[in-house]
Each structure stands twice: as C-alpha cells, then as structure tokens.
Amino acid sequence: MVAQAFWESFQTMTVTMKQGRVGVPCLACPLRLKPAFKDKTDDEVRFIQAMKFDHRALPAGSDIIHPGQEDAELYTLFSGWAFRYQSLPDGRRQILNFLLPGDLVGLQASLLSAAQHGIEALTDVELCVFPRRRVWDLFVRMPSLSYEIAWLGSREESLIDENLTSVGQRNAGERIAALVISLYRRADALGLVSERSFLFPLSQQQLADALGLSLVHTSKTWSRLRRSGLFSISAGRLTLLNPRLTARMASAFEREFEPRPLI
Amino acid sequence: MVAQAFWESFQTMTVTMKQGRVGVPCLACPLRLKPAFKDKTDDEVRFIQAMKFDHRALPAGSDIIHPGQEDAELYTLFSGWAFRYQSLPDGRRQILNFLLPGDLVGLQASLLSAAQHGIEALTDVELCVFPRRRVWDLFVRMPSLSYEIAWLGSREESLIDENLTSVGQRNAGERIAALVISLYRRADALGLVSERSFLFPLSQQQLADALGLSLVHTSKTWSRLRRSGLFSISAGRLTLLNPRLTARMASAFEREFEPRPLI
DNA sequence: CGTCGAATTGATATCCATCAAAGCGAGTGG
DNA sequence: CCACTCGCTTTGATGGATATCAATTCGACG
Numbered sequence: 001m002v003a004q005a006f007w008e009s010f011q012t013m014t015v016t017m018k019q020g021r022v023g024v025p026c027l028a029c030p031l032r033l034k035p036a037f038k039d040k041t042d043d044e045v046r047f048i049q050a051m052k053f054d055h056r057a058l059p060a061g062s063d064i065i066h067p068g069q070e071d072a073e074l075y076t077l078f079s080g081w082a083f084r085y086q087s088l089p090d091g092r093r094q095i096l097n098f099l100l101p102g103d104l105v106g107l108q109a110s111l112l113s114a115a116q117h118g119i120e121a122l123t124d125v126e127l128c129v130f131p132r133r134r135v136w137d138l139f140v141r142m143p144s145l146s147y148e149i150a151w152l153g154s155r156e157e158s159l160i161d162e163n164l165t166s167v168g169q170r171n172a173g174e175r176i177a178a179l180v181i182s183l184y185r186r187a188d189a190l191g192l193v194s195e196r197s198f199l200f201p202l203s204q205q206q207l208a209d210a211l212g213l214s215l216v217h218t219s220k221t222w223s224r225l226r227r228s229g230l231f232s233i234s235a236g237r238l239t240l241l242n243p244r245l246t247a248r249m250a251s252a253f254e255r256e257f258e259p260r261p262l263i
Numbered sequence: 264m265v266a267q268a269f270w271e272s273f274q275t276m277t278v279t280m281k282q283g284r285v286g287v288p289c290l291a292c293p294l295r296l297k298p299a300f301k302d303k304t305d306d307e308v309r310f311i312q313a314m315k316f317d318h319r320a321l322p323a324g325s326d327i328i329h330p331g332q333e334d335a336e337l338y339t340l341f342s343g344w345a346f347r348y349q350s351l352p353d354g355r356r357q358i359l360n361f362l363l364p365g366d367l368v369g370l371q372a373s374l375l376s377a378a379q380h381g382i383e384a385l386t387d388v389e390l391c392v393f394p395r396r397r398v399w400d401l402f403v404r405m406p407s408l409s410y411e412i413a414w415l416g417s418r419e420e421s422l423i424d425e426n427l428t429s430v431g432q433r434n435a436g437e438r439i440a441a442l443v444i445s446l447y448r449r450a451d452a453l454g455l456v457s458e459r460s461f462l463f464p465l466s467q468q469q470l471a472d473a474l475g476l477s478l479v480h481t482s483k484t485w486s487r488l489r490r491s492g493l494f495s496i497s498a499g500r501l502t503l504l505n506p507r508l509t510a511r512m513a514s515a516f517e518r519e520f521e522p523r524p525l526i
Numbered sequence: 527c528g529t530c531g532a533a534t535t536g537a538t539a540t541c542c543a544t545c546a547a548a549g550c551g552a553g554t555g556g
Numbered sequence: 557c558c559a560c561t562c563g564c565t566t567t568g569a570t571g572g573a574t575a576t577c578a579a580t581t582c583g584a585c586g
Contacts, residue, residue: 086428088514094428108417113521116421139410143403146413150402153416154371158379160420164427165349165357168475172542204565212431214543219566221542251351258376434573467533477575482534484574527586534581541574549566556559 026052026128029262031078031102036189037262038148047142048263054129058121060201065109065119072109073132076263077101080125081201085209086117095210097159098122100186102262104152110135123201130263148261155260167212170250172221175211178250180231184240200238287318287341287391292525294341294365299452300525301411310405311526317392321384323464328372328382335372336395339526340364343388344464348472349380358473360422361385363449365525367415373398386464393526411524418523430475433513435484438474441513443494447503463501 026049031037040048055078058064064082065072082099096117099105109115110132139146159182166178187198202210208218226232230246232239240246287293289312294300303311318341321327327345328335345362359380362368372378373395402409422445429441450461465473471481489495493509495502503509 084424086424088428088432090514092432094431096424096427107413108420111414111417112421117424136410139413140406143406143409146406146409147399147402150370150409150413150416151374153413153420154374157371157416157420157423158375160423160427161347161349161359161380164359164423164430165351167427168357168430168472169351169355203563209431215564216544216566217542223566251353466531478532479534479576480574482532486534529586530584532582532584535579537577537579539574539576541572543570543572545568545570547567547569550564552562552564554559554561556557 025049032262034102034191036191036259037102038259040262041144044142044145047138047145051130051134051138052128053131056127056129058125058127060121060123060125062121062125063118064121064125064127065106065115065117067115067118069109069115070113071132072106072115074107074110074130074135075105075127076130077103077105078126078128081122082119082125083122083206083210084117084119093209094212095206097156097163098183098210100183101190101192102260104149104156104263107149107153107156122206145261145263149263151261152263163210172211172213172217173225174250175213176207176218176221176225177230177246179207179211180238180240181243181247181250184238184243195239196241196243197237197239199236200233201236288312289315289391295525297365297454299454299522300365301522303524304407307405307408310401310408314393314397314401315391316394319390319392321388321390323384323386323388325384325388326381327384327388327390328369328378328380330378330381332372332378333376334395335369335378337370337373337393337398338368338390339393340366340368341389341391344385345382345388346385346469346473347380347382356472357475358469360419360426361446361473363446364453364455365523367412367419367526370412370416370419385469408524408526412526414524415526426473435474435476435480436488437513438476439470439481439484439488440493440509442470442473443501443503444506444510444513447501447506458502459504459506460500460502462499463496464499 026032026045027042032040032045053073060080064075067087077099079101082105084096084099085093086096087093099119105119105127106115108117109119138149162178162182166175170178183200184193184198187193192198204219204222205215207213207222208215211218213221229241230249231241289295289308290305295303295308316336323343327338330350340362342364345368347359347362348356349359350356362382368382368390369378371380372382401412425441425445429438433441446463447456447461450456455461467482467485468478470476470485471478474481476484492504493512494504
C-alpha cells in the first residue's frame with residue numbers, strides 16, 4: 001500500500017548531513033512509527049539523534065563486528081538482516097540468533113571488553129552507529145533509555161534461550177518449524193509479512209549452522225517439510241501455508257509480542 | 264584456611280534484622296571481598312543495602328522463579344547453585360545455564376513482563392532479594408549500578424552463547440568437557456577450587472538436560488571420560504586431572520575472566 | 527533388611543553425518 | 557546465443573553417533 005511504498009523509498013533515501021554524517025533524522029525515523037515500537041518522548045529522540053554518529057550501509061556478507069574485536073560500536077539495524085555467530089577453532093560455526101530491523105546490534109560487544117562472537121550482514125544492511133564511548137554517558141543522562149537497553153538485552157537473551165532449547169531438545173523437523181515460525185512472527189510484528197509470505201534470505205548452509213544440523217540433512221528435512229505442505233519458497237520469499245500447524249509442529253507456546261523500545 | 268573457615272561460618276550465619284528483614288549486611292558481604300568482584304563505592308553499597316528487601320534460604324529443588332511468573336523479583340545468589348531452564352509442552356527440558364554465587368538471578372524475568380523460563384535451586388541456596396518495583400528507581404538514581412546490571416546481563420548472554428555453540432556443534436564428549444571446564448573456571452574465580460577439585464552437585468539427568476543428550480548416553484560418555492583420566496568424582500566433588508587436556512578437548516579458547524560487578 | 531532414586535550396562539533402533547555425484551541457476555566471456 | 561564456471565541445492569548410499577528399551581547395580585536411608 002501507500003505506507004509500504006513510502007517505507008521502501010525511504011529505505012533507499014539516505015540524507016547526507018553536515019560534518020560528514022549521513023543519516024536519517026531520528027525524529028522522522030520510519031521504523032519508529034511502526035506499532036512494533038514504543039513511543040518515545042521528544043527529549044529521548046533528540047538525545048538519540050545527538051548520539052547517532054553515522055548511518056552506514058554495508059553489503060551482504062560484510063563483517064559488522066568481528067570475533068574478538070575490542071572497540072565495537074553500538075548499532076541499531078535500520079534495514080536488512082544480520083546474524084550473530086560463534087566459531088570453533090576447527091571451523092565449525094554456530095549461528096546464535098538473527099537480527100531484524102530495529103534490533104540492537106553489538107550491545108554485548110560494546111559492554112564487555114571484547115566481543116565473544118561475530119556479527120555478519122545477511123543481506124545488504126543499513127546501520128545507525130552509536131559510539132561505544134558514549135554509552136556510559138547515556139546511562140548517566142538518560143535512565144529511561146538505559147532501562148530500555150537493558151530490556152532489549154534481556155529480550156535478545158530470551159530469543160537465544162529459545163534457540164538453545166530448540167537445538168538441545170527438538171529434532172530436525174521441529175527445529176526448522178520453530179525457526180520459521182519465530183522469524184515469521186518477528187517479521188510480522190515489523191509489518192514485513194503480506195499474504196502470509198515474507199522475505200527469507202537464508203542459505204541452507206546458514207540454516208544448518210543456526211540449527212546445529214549438517215547441510216545435507218538440513219536440505220532433506222527442509223524439502224520434506226515443503227513437500228508436506230507446511231510452507232513454500234519462491235523468489236526468495238517464504239509463504240506459510242498452515243501457520244497453526246507449523247506452530248504446533250514446533251510445539252511453540254503462543255508468545256505475545258508487546259511493543260518494544262527502539263533505541 | 265582461615266578465610267575458608269570464616270566464609271563457611273558466615274554462609275550459615277544469617278543475621279536477623281529489624282522489620283522482619285533477615286540478612287547479611289552488604290557492607291560486610293563476604294562475597295564482595297573476593298577478587299572476582301569489582302570494588303564499589305560506599306554510596307553504591309549503601310544503595311544496594313537499602314534496596315535489599317530480604318535474605319532468603321531455600322532448599323535444593325525449590326522453584327526460585329516459575330515459568331510464566333509475572334511478578335518475579337530480582338535476586339543475587341548469595342550461596343549455592345541454581346539453574347535456568349525452559350520446558351516444552353511434552354516434558355522435554357533444556358537447562359539454559361547454571362548460576363553460581365554472585366550471579367544475578369532473574370534479571371530477564373524482572374525486566375520482561377513474564378518469565379520465559381524457570382529458575383530452580385540446584386543445591387540449598389541463599390538469595391538476596393531486591394524488589395522488582397525498585398529496579399526502575401535504581402536506573403534513575405544509580406547509573407553506575409544500572410550500567411553494571413546491563414553488563415551482567417551481557418555476560419550471562421555470552422555464557423548462553425557458549426552453551427548454544429556447544430550443544431549445536433560439539434559431540435557428546437566435547438560438550439561434557441566444555442561444561443566441566445566452564446564450571447571449573449567459574450568456581451575457580453570464586454575461590455571454590457582447591458587442589459583442582461570443586462563441589463559438583465549435578466545429577467546425570469541435569470547434565471543430560473543441559474547438554475541436550477539422553478540420560479543413558481550422558482552416563483556412558485561421562486564414565487568414558489572418567490576412565491580415560493580426564494577427571495574423577497568422589498564425595499560429590501569433581502577433580503580435574505588434566506585441565507589443559509580437558510580444555511583442548513573442549514576446543515576452548517583461553518578466555519580471561521576480568522573482575523565483574525556484584526550488585 | 528527393604529526400598530527408592532540414581533547410575534550403570536547391554537541390545538537394538540533411529541536419526542543424523544559424511545561421502546560422492548549430479549542438478550540447477552546466474553553470471554561471464556567467447 | 558552458447559559454453560563454461562561457480563556457488564548453491566538436491567539426491568542416493570553408507571556409516572556412526574545418539575536415542576530408546578530393558579534390566580541390573582549401587583548407595584542412601586529408614
């Protein structure tokens with residue numbers, strides 16, 4: 001619709017600001033208008049705007065934060081998808097969670113002295129950059145925002161809890177169903193679902209790394225679920241054909257999404 | 264030694280305070296003296312002391328927070344061990360992480376509107392209770408403490424990241440080695456290790472639920488590792504016979520523990 | 527001595543990993 | 557327009573790791 005078109009044009013429009021800053025003005029941030037996010041006072045938004053240091057676009061596959069990095073900044077994901085991962089010395093890799101627009105990127109890395117994980121852009125992304133050295137300042141001057149940052153940290157933890165439960169307890173089919181349902185709901189909350197379908201940019205290797213399965217077994221299970229009519233894929237979009245059934249397969253408890261803060 | 268004896272007597276000593284509060288005075292908290300924890304200003308400690316609402320002792324097996332609970336308080340674990348877990352409708356259960364003395368208990372539950380997980384006492388425990396409704400107040404009045412709470416939340420997330428990587432990527436033997444090494448290091452940082460041995464109160468069922476393995480397979484792998492000389496168990500204590508080798512088996516990168524905040 | 531929960535052990539079934547090869551689609555250069 | 561390459565996906569065959577079932581042992585405790 002109109003809103004959709006506005007949104008898409010806005011995403012590609014990057015306003016160049018003085019002093020080398022490139023950005024979308026936070027007061028007019030289109031993400032902020034979505035019902036998924038809580039309202040903020042003008043004061044808060046102005047603080048955020050002042051703290052925003054850059055608006056950065058990166059192509060799919062870029063490192064946003066590399067493992068061990070000690071000076072990682074804090075970001076919010078303005079558009080696109082990313083993922084956090086951890087690698088073992090022998091090359092095995094676990095994808096810890098996926099990041100969608102509006103998610104805080106690199107909170108853990110900006111608080112701890114060194115990142116214990118990497119973060120990679122899954123699609124082309126745009127990031128709002130907040131300097132790490134000003135996070136402390138934020139805690140001192142903006143208690144409401146610092147509370148919301150802690151809240152977002154806890155929410156991310158609870159998403160990882162879900163993934164851990166999935167990988168530890170569910171079989172291959174259940175894991176895929178749980179992941180698809182979880183991403184579907186998050187995309188839906190952002191208004192990115194239409195006709196039960198949404199952009200699904202994961203390769204099967206990435207799926208496998210997120211689910212703790214081999215590539216081959218992922219492929220076989222994935223196509224079994226498609227053949228059984230749970231969902232279909234075309235043109236990079238995934239369509240859920242039977243959301244209720246998929247949720248039951250994933251033995252997912254109905255979890256409501258309340259509006260959440262956007263820093 | 265002397266310190267050890269003092270500590271043990273202190274643990275069982277619970278001072279009854281007026282107004283029904285039972286507690287250990289925070290200014291003299293023996294946990295706080297350990298090198299694992301960062302120093303605090305007197306102001307901060309006084310604030311914590313004033314916020315501390317109760318000092319509660321619970322027997323092993325008690326629910327500290329039950330799944331779905333909406334009014335969970337915030338705790339620190341004063342003594343004993345606990346674990347966070349998540350259950351599926353059909354009874355499968357994933358243990359998400361273990362909590363040791365000094366760990367914050369229920370941060371996620373006290374920030375989000377409902378707990379997505381349960382927390383259970385693994386041994387007899389003592390808890391310092393901080394009322395949920397005053398957490399906001401803490402963020403407003405004590406930026407330094409709120410920053411440290413966010414820091415502790417990120418640290419917990421990074422521990423869960425490790426567990427997820429373990430469960431998703433490592434085989435049974437590696438998972439056990441990684442868990443043992445991780446608990447060993449945490450216990451060591453708290454001064455709970457002597458002669459390479461420390462209290463290890465997990466049942467094999469709990470081990471299995473933490474590792475995403477069946478009880479039977481856990482038992483077989485566990486005793487295989489013991490026979491191969493990695494560690495031994497006696498009287499509820501685990502002794503690491505070859506820490507370097509165990510760490511290598513777990514393909515653990517050397518991770519330093521910097522001093523951390525104790526709220 | 528009897529009981530109960532936890533740990534152990536053996537036998538078998540199943541899920542998932544690994545190996546190998548073929549298919550497919552998008553891009554590229556002739 | 558075709559041939560070629562390259563990455564990603566699909567499929568078949570086989571082996572291995574882990575789950576499940578069943579029975580026994582062990583240890584704590586009354």
